[in-house]
Amino acid sequence: MSDFTPRYLADYCEANFSIATVELTFALDEYKTRVTNRMKLTRVKDDNQPLVLDGEHLTLVAVLIDDQALNVDDYQVSDSCLTISTDRKEFMLEIITEINPVENTALEGLFKSGDAYCTQCEAEGFRRISYYLDRPDVMATFTTKVIADKVKFPYLLSNGNKVAEGDLADGQHFVQWHDPFPKPCYLFALVAGDFDVLSDNYRTGSGRDVALEIFVDKGNLHKADHAMASLKHSMKWDEETFGLEYDLDIYMIVAVDFFNMGAMENKGLNVFNSKFVLADETSATDVDYFNVEAVIAHEYFHNWTGNRVTCRDWFQLSLKEGLTVFRDQQFSADMHSAAVTRIQNVRVLRSMQFAEDAGPMAHPIRPEKVIEMNNFYTLTVYEKGAEVIRMIHTLLGAEKFRQGIDLYFARFDGMAVTCDDFIDAMADASSVDLNQFKRWYQQAGTPQLQVSEHYDAVNSQYQLTLEQSNGKNLPLHIPVGIELISGAEQTNHSQLLQLTKQKQTWTFSDYQQKPVLALLTGFSAPVRTQFSQPDQDLQLIMTRAADTFCRWDAGQKLLTTYIVQAMEQPALNLPDNLFQVFEEILTSDMSAAFKAEQLTLPNFSELADTIEEVDPIALLNAIDSVKQRIAEVLAPLFLEQYQKNSATVYANDGDAIGKRALKNICLSYLATLSEHQHVLAEQYQHANNMTDTLATLNLAASQHHKGFADMMNDFEHKWTDTPLVMDKWFAIQASVNSDSIYDRLSALTSHPLFSLKNPNRARALIGAFSQNNPRYFHCASGRGYEFLIEQLRLLNDINPQVASRLITPLIQFKSLDKGRQTLIKTKLELFMQQVDLSKDLQEKLDAALAS
Numbered sequence: 089m090s091d092f093t094p095r096y097l098a099d100y101c102e103a104n105f106s107i108a109t110v111e112l113t114f115a116l117d118e119y120k121t122r123v124t125n126r127m128k129l130t131r132v133k134d135d136n137q138p139l140v141l142d143g144e145h146l147t148l149v150a151v152l153i154d155d156q157a158l159n160v161d162d163y164q165v166s167d168s169c170l171t172i173s174t175d176r177k178e179f180m181l182e183i184i185t186e187i188n189p190v191e192n193t194a195l196e197g198l199f200k201s202g203d204a205y206c207t208q209c210e211a212e213g214f215r216r217i218s219y220y221l222d223r224p225d226v227m228a229t230f231t232t233k234v235i236a237d238k239v240k241f242p243y244l245l246s247n248g249n250k251v252a253e254g255d256l257a258d259g260q261h262f263v264q265w266h267d268p269f270p271k272p273c274y275l276f277a278l279v280a281g282d283f284d285v286l287s288d289n290y291r292t293g294s295g296r297d298v299a300l301e302i303f304v305d306k307g308n309l310h311k312a313d314h315a316m317a318s319l320k321h322s323m324k325w326d327e328e329t330f331g332l333e334y335d336l337d338i339y340m341i342v343a344v345d346f347f348n349m350g351a352m353e354n355k356g357l358n359v360f361n362s363k364f365v366l367a368d369e370t371s372a373t374d375v376d377y378f379n380v381e382a383v384i385a386h387e388y389f390h391n392w393t394g395n396r397v398t399c400r401d402w403f404q405l406s407l408k409e410g411l412t413v414f415r416d417q418q419f420s421a422d423m424h425s426a427a428v429t430r431i432q433n434v435r436v437l438r439s440m441q442f443a444e445d446a447g448p449m450a451h452p453i454r455p456e457k458v459i460e461m462n463n464f465y466t467l468t469v470y471e472k473g474a475e476v477i478r479m480i481h482t483l484l485g486a487e488k489f490r491q492g493i494d495l496y497f498a499r500f501d502g503m504a505v506t507c508d509d510f511i512d513a514m515a516d517a518s519s520v521d522l523n524q525f526k527r528w529y530q531q532a533g534t535p536q537l538q539v540s541e542h543y544d545a546v547n548s549q550y551q552l553t554l555e556q557s558n559g560k561n562l563p564l565h566i567p568v569g570i571e572l573i574s575g576a577e578q579t580n581h582s583q584l585l586q587l588t589k590q591k592q593t594w595t596f597s598d599y600q601q602k603p604v605l606a607l608l609t610g611f612s613a614p615v616r617t618q619f620s621q622p623d624q625d626l627q628l629i630m631t632r633a634a635d636t637f638c639r640w641d642a643g644q645k646l647l648t649t650y651i652v653q654a655m656e657q658p659a660l661n662l663p664d665n666l667f668q669v670f671e672e673i674l675t676s677d678m679s680a681a682f683k684a685e686q687l688t689l690p691n692f693s694e695l696a697d698t699i700e701e702v703d704p705i706a707l708l709n710a711i712d713s714v715k716q717r718i719a720e721v722l723a724p725l726f727l728e729q730y731q732k733n734s735a736t737v738y739a740n741d742g743d744a745i746g747k748r749a750l751k752n753i754c755l756s757y758l759a760t761l762s763e764h765q766h767v768l769a770e771q772y773q774h775a776n777n778m779t780d781t782l783a784t785l786n787l788a789a790s791q792h793h794k795g796f797a798d799m800m801n802d803f804e805h806k807w808t809d810t811p812l813v814m815d816k817w818f819a820i821q822a823s824v825n826s827d828s829i830y831d832r833l834s835a836l837t838s839h840p841l842f843s844l845k846n847p848n849r850a851r852a853l854i855g856a857f858s859q860n861n862p863r864y865f866h867c868a869s870g871r872g873y874e875f876l877i878e879q880l881r882l883l884n885d886i887n888p889q890v891a892s893r894l895i896t897p898l899i900q901f902k903s904l905d906k907g908r909q910t911l912i913k914t915k916l917e918l919f920m921q922q923v924d925l926s927k928d929l930q931e932k933l934d935a936a937l938a939s
């Protein structure tokens with residue numbers, strides 16, 4: 089039985105002991121790894137309270153204080169802790185435990201990924217390795233000795249610098265590592281295995297040489313080049329942008345196939361999901377390339393924002409994650425098209441974070457109550473957290489933001505701090521008052537901005553009124569970027585408005601005509617807007633706004649209006665001006681990548697976010713019919729652009745990537761028309777890169793293409809031995825738009841390559857079905873929901889973290905129509921009664937079913 093007692097931010101209390109040094113010795117063994125942990129402890133509070141160490145799934149072998157074994161009645165062991173009573177002020181505590189890496193399918197603590205051993209300690213996984221004060225404000229210097237078979241595990245890695253190595257009896261060897269930077273245990277890492285290594289080096293701005301090493305499964309060396317280039321770009325960017333240099337002599341990245349999340353920033357030894365390391369043109373898409381670079385950057389940036397300055401407690405998670413996501417977004421924007429990068433950030437926010445903020449697990453970016461910490465690695469903490477940092481950047485300007493960051497490191501390097509500490513540094517360095525702004529850290533939910541305009545022709549005045557609302561929450565400090573577009577010759581007027589009251593009005597003079605308002609330039613705040621603008625205004629913004637985000641957003645708004653209308657009137661005639669807009673986009677001089685974003689219809693989740701209690705099938709029908717109608721009218725133009733942007737030679741520079749995106753979005757329109765479906769088969773045959781192949785397969789899956797089964801067989805044979813590509817194959821199978829889907833799903837779960845123990849594979853099938861196949865996931869029969877629940881039942885025992893992420897669409901049932909709400913609720917209630925739930929699922933289901 090787990091302990092479901094919540095923890096509260098308000099109850100934070102310093103630890104009663106500090107740990108100066110930790111010496112770990114691992115004798116690696118599949119079922120019985122022995123961990124010896126010697127810690128130098130000092131009592132910091134004179135309260136004579138016992139020492140309570142966290143520990144789970146551990147077999148205790150011995151406890152020694154100052155080298156003297158304790159008697160069994162000197163300590164107490166429970167499921168979750170080891171309690172030691174002692175009146176010593178300073179002592180060496182040695183704890184010997186045994187753990188079982190092979191049976192660790194939760195992938196927290198020490199586990200096996202294929203033949204390699206590796207660890208994952210964030211958030212609270214170190215307690216599955218040894219008894220410890222497993223909290224981020226306890227920072228110690230780690231020395232780690234790893235012992236294993238020399239032939240099977242030639243590489244024995246841990247944090248910091250290698251300080252000793254040698255051979256031992258019975259074919260064993262050891263390597264000892266020392267990390268000079270004190271750190272919380274969540275940044276500890278150990279890896280042991282046999283790998284191919286890509287080695288390189290980087291000279292920092294101050295002239296220090298850093299060895300760079302990327303460890304991949306044997307045979308994958310050629311797929312590590314992009315990760316290495318990305319790492320070097322990240323190192324350079326952080327020096328140039330924030331003056332931050334790397335601090336150790338070596339930086340290692342290990343790619344593993346079994347991993348719960350994207351990657352982990354362990355000091356000097358990042359562990360990565362292989363999905364975010366490996367890439368080559370035949371097996372990775374343009375999006376994969378982008379993501380590898382972004383995740384490499386993210387983990388690298390953590391070295392300062394997360395590791396050098398870390399979190400006081402887990403409620404402060406956004407201190408490191410929001411800031412680091414903001415940094416990786418800025419990096420991506422600098423490396424690629426800033427406009428397109430921003431659009432993609434906003435799509436993620438609107439389609440997923442807004443839903444989270446409207447659902448039962450809504451929480452402020454700094455949560456106040458947590459049952460299972462793993463449940464708070466959320467879109468809110470990460471993506472909304474990054475938006476909050478971006479708003480500070482907007483309010484301060486780039487220069488003062490940089491001064492704030494400098495002050496933050498000057499004050500807090502080497503410490504474990506809070507979100508308030510961060511904001512205070514930003515405010516002190518810039519003299520900008522951020523007191524009201526702090527409410528962004530305290531209040532959940534997406535604020536709504538209501539806009540009204542008044543034009544006074546007599547006085548040539550334009551008045552703009554903004555009103556914010558978010559339930560019972562207090563007014564926030566919201567930066568609202570605007571652009572006023574007036575007569576043809578005039579330049580636009582751009583301004584940053586600061587909305588701090590619930591309702592405020594601004595007056596603009598000397599407007600001979602009512603200007604057109606482009607609102608929320610650059611998406612200056614994570615809010616929903618309530619503002620209906622006539623089509624011609626939106627069209628004007630699309631071509632005349634200086635702000636590229638607003639250009640794109642105006643088009644999306646126009647499309648949203650017609651898709652929502654088509655839901656109510658299925659026979660709706662689309663107006664000619666909509667087709668004109670598409671023609672203008674296709675023939676404009678914007679970049680191909682930007683055009684591709686403009687031509688992409690708002691996705692199902694983005695649209696669903698704008699509709700209360702949505703009937704998913706009606707919405708999907710509306711999307712399909714609008715798309716098909718546009719395709720019918722503009723087919724020749726799509727075909728022309730498809731051909732014009734098709735390249736015969738593969739390249740992966742920005743221009744080539746943009747053209748591929750544009751070409752494939754054109755293809756997606758053509759694919760809705762039976763007379764053009766042959767283009768799909770042709771593209772599949774001639775594709776010389778994964779982006780084109782995958783685009784074809786996805787369209788064939790959704791458009792009932794008659795060649796689909798053959799293509800999928802061909803693809804399967806070609807890629808059976810490449811796990812990351814087979815994940816794509818499973819995901820496409822799960823998104824097939826056909827009544828046969830449930831039979832297909834059950835066949836896939838018994839496919840020889842399917843395993844719930846591999847998170848990537850589980851997500852490829854289950855996650856893809858629930859996210860990319862809304863028509864069948866939301867089938868009125870309830871079969872889609874049943875499939876997900878059946879898989880969750882199994883995953884609950886295997887890997888609670890993965891189960892807990894996959895349950896998301898079910899707990900957000902309140903966004904659906906009443907019929908589906910009841911359907912899901914009934915099934916979830918039954919599930920809860922039948923299963924001995926993990927903390928992770930229990931917390932979410934309790935929240936979803938409360939009230």
Ligand code: TRP
Nearest residue numbers: 208210211348349350351352465
């Ligand atoms: N700190 C990691 C990051 O943002 C994410 C992370 C948290 C993680 N918990 C994890 C990664 C568990 C893997 C497994 O980059």
Ligand code: ZN
Nearest residue numbers: 386390409412
């Ligand atoms: Zn992170």
